[in-house]
Amino acid sequence: MMEEPENHLSHVELSRLVQDIEDQRDGKQLFLTTHSSYVLNKLSIDKICLLHDSYKRLHLLDKDVVKTLKRLPGYDTLRVALSKKVVLVEGPSDELVLKRIYKDKHHNRLPEQDGIDIIVVRGVGFNTFIEIGKEIGTAVNVLRDNDGDYDKNVVAARKEYDAHKNIQLISSKDNNEFSLEPAMISANSQSENELVDFAKIVLSTKTYNLLKAEPTFAAKTAFITEWFRSAV
Numbered sequence: 001m002m003e004e005p006e007n008h009l010s011h012v013e014l015s016r017l018v019q020d021i022e023d024q025r026d027g028k029q030l031f032l033t034t035h036s037s038y039v040l041n042k043l044s045i046d047k048i049c050l051l052h053d054s055y056k057r058l059h060l061l062d063k064d065v066v067k068t069l070k071r072l073p074g075y076d077t078l079r080v081a082l083s084k085k086v087v088l089v090e091g092p093s094d095e096l097v098l099k100r101i102y103k104d105k106h107h108n109r110l111p112e113q114d115g116i117d118i119i120v121v122r123g124v125g126f127n128t129f130i131e132i133g134k135e136i137g138t139a140v141n142v143l144r145d146n147d148g149d150y151d152k153n154v155v156a157a158r159k160e161y162d163a164h165k166n167i168q169l170i171s172s173k174d175n176n177e178f179s180l181e182p183a184m185i186s187a188n189s190q191s192e193n194e195l196v197d198f199a200k201i202v203l204s205t206k207t208y209n210l211l212k213a214e215p216t217f218a219a220k221t222a223f224i225t226e227w228f229r230s231a232v
Contacts, residue, residue, distance in 0.1 A: 041073035181228035
């Protein structure tokens with residue numbers, strides 16, 4: 001039995017220890033407690049046993065996900081395994097904006113204070129976290145870009161999770177709001193003055209001056225939208 005082998009070890013030394021455990025555990029029954037996603041992923045997440053108000057396992061987790069996590073153990077999988085409510089977002093900007101919106105709407109409270117964990121997965125990790133959430137039953141809301149085609153990239157993807165009511169995919173239905181930035185432009189362009197004020201915050205001085213030089217409200221809107229599109 002081993003208790004939290006990650007304690008007091010650098011990442012390199014922990015990596016060596018985990019490899020030693022892997023090499024020497026053949027034919028042995030090992031009980032190991034950990035708060036490290038790295039240890040969990042490297043030693044096979046499908047062997048986890050969660051003990052709280054119930055007993056849960058991940059032995060039915062997709063084998064491709066298990067294989068991926070053993071090769072790329074940096075995924076912070078324990079955050080999904082140990083949370084009751086999770087929001088997956090594509091990047092740090094999405095996280096910052098979502099936290100600010102939540103704070104403004106919930107009396108200055110952050111999501112974490114209400115048991116909601118916002119996890120940045122940088123696009124490629126959505127499926128990994130979703131598969132874990134499916135098996136455990138964690139409430140997982142996926143806030144993702146529609147990438148210019150809501151029906152193809154969101155509606156079609158939802159069908160994969162119809163049987164799992166704890167998994168929800170959320171995105172703008174407007175194909176022009178293909179990512180966070182265009183959606184923010186849309187929300188802050190009810191008037192020309194509002195758009196200019198927003199642009200002053202998010203654009204560099206040089207780019208802001210170029211936008212200001214555009215002759216009409218429509219031209220300014222098109223300019224900032226295209227600028228973000230080219231940046232993406």
